[in-house]
Amino acid sequence: MVQRPTARRRQGGFTLLLAMGVVTMVTLAVLLSYGVVSREADVQGDSRRYKEAYFAAQAGLAEAREAMRLRLGVEETYSVALQGMAQVNEPGLEGGDRPYFEVLPGPGGPGTWNSLAINEADLSPAERQSPxxxxxxxxxxxxNVRYRVFVRDDEDGTQSGTIDDNKQVWLIAIGEVVGPAGSRPTRAVIQALITNENAHAVNSPGTVMTGGGSDNTYSNSDEVSDVLADVVTLGSPP
Structure with a gap:
């Protein structure tokens, strides 16, 4: 005898299918939410690492400004400073009419990075605790934060990248945050055109006023007499 399915059995099978559908939808929603959260975390992580790289580049740029000022000395142009630095010969930075020079070589010499790592021994007690x-x-x-800084001559009147004739050069600072092994680093690049304000000093013997002598005194007897006459006139009764 063939037993036909009753209404209760048909209802139980429909409930099972409905439950499986609900579980599938919840699973898909969880996976979708996980993907959105993962992408958001990646975006926020990239943003944080970029800010760290940007601040590292800013720190390198500030240090390079001071280094170029010291290299410049009393010179009017950056030619001597450029000729005294190591030229960069790396893929993408080598050769050309305007070569790159290493402003701040790392601890390992030219071609190495400067680290911004914090040494706990260098921190004062106040820096190791909260307010x-x-x-x-x-x-x-x-x-994992580091930086490099390069300098190159701008497009001035000369064709040589080691001769500066307009007192201006480009500083290029690169900040980098190194991620886990196998991941791409995050970099920030800042360029600044710096100008040398050194100029010839203009000196003259004595004071620049009329009547100045070699001993830097003002000894014009005629003008002194005029001043005394004015004082007498102002002090006289009407």
């Missing part, structure tokens, strides 16, 4: 006096359990050491 309320509670010691920090840990703090970011910035061991």
């Amino acid at each position: 309320s006096g509670e010691a920090y359990a840990a703090f970011p050491r910035q061991e």
Whole structure:
């Protein structure tokens, strides 16, 4: 005898299919949410690493400005400073009419990075604790943050990249945050055109006023007499 399915059995099968559909939809929603959250975390991580790289480039640029000022000395142009630095010969930066020069070579010499890592031994006690006096359990050491700075002559009247004739050169600072092994680094590049304001000093013997002598005194007897006459006139009764 063939037993036909009753209404209760048909209802149970429909409930099972409905439950499986709900579970599938919830699973898909969870996977979709996980993908959105992962992408958002990646975007925020990239933004944070870019800010770190940007601040590293800014720090390198400020340090390079001072280094160029010291290299410049009393010179009016940057020619001597450019000729005294190592030329960069790396893929993308080598050769050309306007070669790149290393402004701040790293600890390993030209071609190496400068690190912004924090050494705990260099921190003062106040920097190791909160304003309320509670010691920090840990703090970011910035061991993966580094920078390099290059300089090159701008497009002035000369064709040589080591001769500057308009007192201006480009500084190019690169900040980089190194990620985990196998991941791409995050970089920020800042360029600044700096200008040398050194000029010939103009000196003259004595004071620049009429009647100035070699001993830097003002000894014009005629003008002194005029001043005394004015004083007498102002002090006289009407």
